[in-house]
Amino acid sequence: MNSNLKCSCSAHASMQPVALAEALLAVHCTDCGGMVMAMDDWRAWKAVDPAREPHAIDDDVIEVFDATSVRHCPECDRLMQRLRVSAGPDFRIDRCIACQNLWFDQGEWRALVSRGLAGRLDELLSDGWQRRLQTEEVREVRLAALRRRYGNDCIDELDRIRAWLDTQPHRDELLALLRAD
Ligand SMILES: [Zn+2]
Structure with missing residues:
Protein backbone atom coordinates (compact mmCIF):
# COMPACT_ATOMS: atom_id res chain seq x y z
CA MET A 1 0.00 0.00 0.00
CA ARG A 132 -26.93 -11.81 -7.11
CA LEU A 133 -27.28 -8.95 -4.62
CA GLN A 134 -28.81 -6.76 -7.31
CA THR A 135 -31.32 -9.45 -8.32
CA GLU A 136 -32.22 -10.02 -4.66
CA GLU A 137 -32.67 -6.29 -4.13
CA VAL A 138 -35.07 -6.07 -7.10
CA ARG A 139 -37.02 -9.04 -5.72
CA GLU A 140 -37.25 -7.46 -2.24
CA VAL A 141 -38.45 -4.14 -3.61
CA ARG A 142 -41.13 -5.98 -5.62
CA LEU A 143 -42.20 -8.02 -2.59
CA ALA A 144 -42.42 -4.88 -0.42
CA ALA A 145 -44.67 -3.29 -3.07
CA LEU A 146 -46.93 -6.38 -3.08
CA ARG A 147 -47.17 -6.29 0.73
CA ARG A 148 -48.14 -2.62 0.65
CA ARG A 149 -50.77 -3.30 -1.99
CA TYR A 150 -52.40 -6.47 -0.63
CA GLY A 151 -51.42 -6.40 3.05
CA ASN A 152 -49.11 -8.68 5.05
CA ASP A 153 -51.81 -11.22 6.01
CA CYS A 154 -52.74 -11.79 2.40
CA ILE A 155 -49.15 -12.24 1.21
CA ASP A 156 -48.31 -14.51 4.19
CA GLU A 157 -51.31 -16.69 3.35
CA LEU A 158 -50.28 -16.78 -0.28
CA ASP A 159 -46.77 -17.90 0.76
CA ARG A 160 -48.27 -20.64 2.91
CA ILE A 161 -50.45 -21.92 0.05
CA ARG A 162 -47.56 -21.75 -2.41
CA ALA A 163 -45.30 -23.72 -0.05
CA TRP A 164 -48.00 -26.34 0.40
CA LEU A 165 -48.68 -26.57 -3.35
CA ASP A 166 -44.96 -27.11 -3.96
CA THR A 167 -45.11 -30.27 -1.84
CA GLN A 168 -48.02 -31.72 -3.85
CA PRO A 169 -47.30 -34.28 -6.58
CA HIS A 170 -50.24 -32.96 -8.66
CA ARG A 171 -49.43 -29.28 -8.20
CA ASP A 172 -50.44 -28.18 -11.70
CA GLU A 173 -53.77 -30.05 -11.64
CA LEU A 174 -54.57 -28.51 -8.28
CA LEU A 175 -53.81 -25.05 -9.62
CA ALA A 176 -56.08 -25.72 -12.61
CA LEU A 177 -58.83 -26.86 -10.20
CA LEU A 178 -58.49 -23.63 -8.24
CA ARG A 179 -59.02 -21.58 -11.40
CA ALA A 180 -61.95 -23.71 -12.61
CA ASP A 181 -65.50 -22.75 -11.70
ZN1 LIG B 1 -6.91 4.46 -8.36
Whole structure:
Protein backbone atom coordinates (compact mmCIF):
# COMPACT_ATOMS: atom_id res chain seq x y z
CA MET A 1 0.00 0.00 0.00
CA ASN A 2 1.28 3.41 -0.98
CA SER A 3 1.80 5.13 2.37
CA ASN A 4 2.10 8.67 0.97
CA LEU A 5 -1.59 9.09 0.26
CA LYS A 6 -3.47 12.18 1.34
CA CYS A 7 -7.08 11.80 2.32
CA SER A 8 -9.66 13.52 0.12
CA CYS A 9 -11.60 14.76 3.18
CA SER A 10 -11.43 18.42 4.13
CA ALA A 11 -8.46 17.86 6.45
CA HIS A 12 -6.45 16.53 3.48
CA ALA A 13 -4.20 14.80 5.99
CA SER A 14 -1.53 12.22 5.26
CA MET A 15 -3.00 8.78 5.74
CA GLN A 16 -1.41 6.66 8.46
CA PRO A 17 -0.61 2.94 8.38
CA VAL A 18 -3.07 0.74 10.25
CA ALA A 19 -2.83 -3.03 10.86
CA LEU A 20 -5.92 -5.02 9.89
CA ALA A 21 -4.37 -8.36 10.73
CA GLU A 22 -0.95 -9.87 11.13
CA ALA A 23 0.90 -8.88 7.94
CA LEU A 24 -2.02 -6.91 6.49
CA LEU A 25 -1.60 -3.16 6.41
CA ALA A 26 -3.89 -0.42 5.14
CA VAL A 27 -3.78 3.35 5.60
CA HIS A 28 -6.38 5.45 7.31
CA CYS A 29 -7.20 9.09 7.91
CA THR A 30 -7.32 9.90 11.60
CA ASP A 31 -9.53 12.88 10.81
CA CYS A 32 -12.49 11.33 8.90
CA GLY A 33 -11.85 7.67 9.77
CA GLY A 34 -11.73 6.68 6.09
CA MET A 35 -9.42 3.84 5.12
CA VAL A 36 -7.75 2.61 1.94
CA MET A 37 -6.66 -0.97 1.42
CA ALA A 38 -5.00 -2.48 -1.65
CA MET A 39 -6.80 -5.62 -2.82
CA ASP A 40 -3.39 -6.98 -3.88
CA ASP A 41 -2.22 -6.73 -0.25
CA TRP A 42 -5.39 -8.46 0.91
CA ARG A 43 -4.96 -11.26 -1.67
CA ALA A 44 -1.29 -11.78 -0.76
CA TRP A 45 -2.24 -11.90 2.92
CA LYS A 46 -5.09 -14.33 2.23
CA ALA A 47 -2.95 -16.57 -0.02
CA VAL A 48 -0.79 -17.56 2.97
CA ASP A 49 -3.78 -19.10 4.72
CA PRO A 50 -7.20 -19.04 3.01
CA ALA A 51 -8.94 -19.56 6.37
CA ARG A 52 -7.49 -16.49 8.08
CA GLU A 53 -9.73 -13.61 9.11
CA PRO A 54 -8.79 -9.95 9.55
CA HIS A 55 -9.62 -8.22 12.83
CA ALA A 56 -11.70 -5.12 13.34
CA ILE A 57 -9.77 -1.94 13.83
CA ASP A 58 -10.76 -0.12 16.96
CA ASP A 59 -12.30 2.94 15.39
CA ASP A 60 -14.63 3.60 18.34
CA VAL A 61 -17.62 3.77 16.06
CA ILE A 62 -20.45 1.30 15.88
CA GLU A 63 -22.49 3.05 13.22
CA VAL A 64 -21.38 3.22 9.65
CA PHE A 65 -20.87 6.62 8.06
CA ASP A 66 -21.36 5.78 4.41
CA ALA A 67 -20.71 8.70 2.12
CA THR A 68 -23.38 8.62 -0.57
CA SER A 69 -21.47 10.65 -3.12
CA VAL A 70 -19.13 9.08 -5.64
CA ARG A 71 -15.56 8.99 -4.42
CA HIS A 72 -12.29 9.56 -6.24
CA CYS A 73 -9.43 7.13 -5.75
CA PRO A 74 -6.91 8.79 -3.40
CA GLU A 75 -4.12 7.29 -5.46
CA CYS A 76 -5.07 8.00 -9.10
CA ASP A 77 -8.09 10.32 -8.71
CA ARG A 78 -10.29 8.16 -10.99
CA LEU A 79 -13.93 7.68 -9.98
CA MET A 80 -14.42 4.66 -7.77
CA GLN A 81 -17.15 2.04 -8.25
CA ARG A 82 -19.70 1.67 -5.47
CA LEU A 83 -20.27 -1.98 -4.59
CA ARG A 84 -23.09 -3.53 -2.58
CA VAL A 85 -22.42 -5.42 0.63
CA SER A 86 -25.99 -6.73 0.91
CA ALA A 87 -29.29 -6.61 -0.94
CA GLY A 88 -30.90 -4.31 1.61
CA PRO A 89 -30.55 -0.56 2.10
CA ASP A 90 -27.01 -0.88 3.34
CA PHE A 91 -23.67 0.86 2.99
CA ARG A 92 -21.52 0.35 -0.08
CA ILE A 93 -17.79 0.13 -0.42
CA ASP A 94 -15.81 1.90 -3.10
CA ARG A 95 -13.30 0.30 -5.43
CA CYS A 96 -10.84 1.76 -7.93
CA ILE A 97 -10.68 -0.66 -10.85
CA ALA A 98 -7.32 0.70 -12.04
CA CYS A 99 -5.43 0.59 -8.72
CA GLN A 100 -7.50 -2.17 -7.12
CA ASN A 101 -7.82 0.02 -4.05
CA LEU A 102 -10.78 -0.27 -1.71
CA TRP A 103 -12.09 2.65 0.27
CA PHE A 104 -13.93 2.08 3.56
CA ASP A 105 -15.79 4.91 5.25
CA GLN A 106 -15.62 5.01 9.02
CA GLY A 107 -17.20 1.92 10.58
CA GLU A 108 -17.49 -0.01 7.29
CA TRP A 109 -14.49 -2.26 7.91
CA ARG A 110 -15.74 -3.10 11.38
CA ALA A 111 -19.17 -3.92 9.93
CA LEU A 112 -17.64 -6.24 7.31
CA VAL A 113 -15.56 -8.01 9.97
CA SER A 114 -18.57 -8.49 12.23
CA ARG A 115 -20.56 -10.03 9.35
CA GLY A 116 -17.72 -12.38 8.46
CA LEU A 117 -17.25 -10.68 5.09
CA ALA A 118 -13.81 -9.09 5.58
CA GLY A 119 -12.16 -12.45 4.93
CA ARG A 120 -14.33 -13.03 1.82
CA LEU A 121 -13.75 -9.80 -0.07
CA ASP A 122 -12.84 -11.56 -3.32
CA GLU A 123 -16.24 -13.28 -3.35
CA LEU A 124 -18.15 -10.21 -2.20
CA LEU A 125 -16.62 -8.05 -4.93
CA SER A 126 -16.99 -10.60 -7.73
CA ASP A 127 -19.39 -9.85 -10.60
CA GLY A 128 -21.43 -12.95 -9.76
CA TRP A 129 -21.95 -11.96 -6.12
CA GLN A 130 -22.75 -8.35 -7.02
CA ARG A 131 -25.29 -9.50 -9.64
CA ARG A 132 -26.93 -11.81 -7.11
CA LEU A 133 -27.28 -8.95 -4.62
CA GLN A 134 -28.81 -6.76 -7.31
CA THR A 135 -31.32 -9.45 -8.32
CA GLU A 136 -32.22 -10.02 -4.66
CA GLU A 137 -32.67 -6.29 -4.13
CA VAL A 138 -35.07 -6.07 -7.10
CA ARG A 139 -37.02 -9.04 -5.72
CA GLU A 140 -37.25 -7.46 -2.24
CA VAL A 141 -38.45 -4.14 -3.61
CA ARG A 142 -41.13 -5.98 -5.62
CA LEU A 143 -42.20 -8.02 -2.59
CA ALA A 144 -42.42 -4.88 -0.42
CA ALA A 145 -44.67 -3.29 -3.07
CA LEU A 146 -46.93 -6.38 -3.08
CA ARG A 147 -47.17 -6.29 0.73
CA ARG A 148 -48.14 -2.62 0.65
CA ARG A 149 -50.77 -3.30 -1.99
CA TYR A 150 -52.40 -6.47 -0.63
CA GLY A 151 -51.42 -6.40 3.05
CA ASN A 152 -49.11 -8.68 5.05
CA ASP A 153 -51.81 -11.22 6.01
CA CYS A 154 -52.74 -11.79 2.40
CA ILE A 155 -49.15 -12.24 1.21
CA ASP A 156 -48.31 -14.51 4.19
CA GLU A 157 -51.31 -16.69 3.35
CA LEU A 158 -50.28 -16.78 -0.28
CA ASP A 159 -46.77 -17.90 0.76
CA ARG A 160 -48.27 -20.64 2.91
CA ILE A 161 -50.45 -21.92 0.05
CA ARG A 162 -47.56 -21.75 -2.41
CA ALA A 163 -45.30 -23.72 -0.05
CA TRP A 164 -48.00 -26.34 0.40
CA LEU A 165 -48.68 -26.57 -3.35
CA ASP A 166 -44.96 -27.11 -3.96
CA THR A 167 -45.11 -30.27 -1.84
CA GLN A 168 -48.02 -31.72 -3.85
CA PRO A 169 -47.30 -34.28 -6.58
CA HIS A 170 -50.24 -32.96 -8.66
CA ARG A 171 -49.43 -29.28 -8.20
CA ASP A 172 -50.44 -28.18 -11.70
CA GLU A 173 -53.77 -30.05 -11.64
CA LEU A 174 -54.57 -28.51 -8.28
CA LEU A 175 -53.81 -25.05 -9.62
CA ALA A 176 -56.08 -25.72 -12.61
CA LEU A 177 -58.83 -26.86 -10.20
CA LEU A 178 -58.49 -23.63 -8.24
CA ARG A 179 -59.02 -21.58 -11.40
CA ALA A 180 -61.95 -23.71 -12.61
CA ASP A 181 -65.50 -22.75 -11.70
ZN1 LIG B 1 -6.91 4.46 -8.36
